[in-house]
């Protein structure tokens with residue numbers, strides 16, 4: 001069975017452009033792989049609490065000494081990481097909000113980067129420990145930002161996931177979605193899904 005973890009982050013929920021594109025992508029992956037299990041984290045409607053000193057303290061407290069709240073926080077952090085390790089394919093829907101990623105996705109990013117678990121420091125520098133997976137980044141934006149310094153989303157996410165150990169990263173851009181010709185742009189992105197899967 002192929003396990004797919006989807007992070008849905010649009011404030012518009014399943015109606016968001018990034019959600020619709022990533023759901024179509026997953027439908028196509030399901031047709032190819034047949035037997036799939038899909039785990040969806042709807043981070044906009046069920047946001048994670050901001051990563052904080054409380055979380056770090058909780059993680060650094062021995063399990064038997066944790067308060068109820070600390071146990072709840074560490075469980076959440078552990079569950080997010082376990083979901084990632086269990087997945088064969090990760091699909092991240094990342095609309096551009098104010099030149100970057102949604103804050104709900106940033107919270108997930110902060111929970112999942114954990115030294116000694118998802119990455120580690122060696123004599124030769126940092127080493128990612130989340131290996132052997134495929135990542136599909138689905139990014140939507142109102143304007144045009146690909147390859148420009150205004151794109152604070154894709155370079156950041158690619159750097160982050162490479163740091164965690166991902167090498168197979170496939171990025172789908174849907175740009176100009178708030179400009180004239182938006183339907184055409186969305187259709188181009190939809191058509192691009194096939195190319196991305198075949199790559």
Ligand SMILES: Cc1cc2nc3c(=O)[nH]c(=O)nc-3n(C[C@H](O)[C@H](O)[C@H](O)COP(=O)(O)O)c2cc1C
Pocket residue numbers: 009010011012015016017018019095096097098099100140141142143144145177178
């Ligand atoms: C709060 C907010 C901030 C946005 N900031 C930007 C931006 O900085 N640059 C841009 O090109 N589009 C921006 N947009 C437009 C979205 O990127 C665009 O509508 C995209 O399709 C949204 O994807 P979604 O429907 O999956 O949420 C913004 C939209 C919202 C709601």
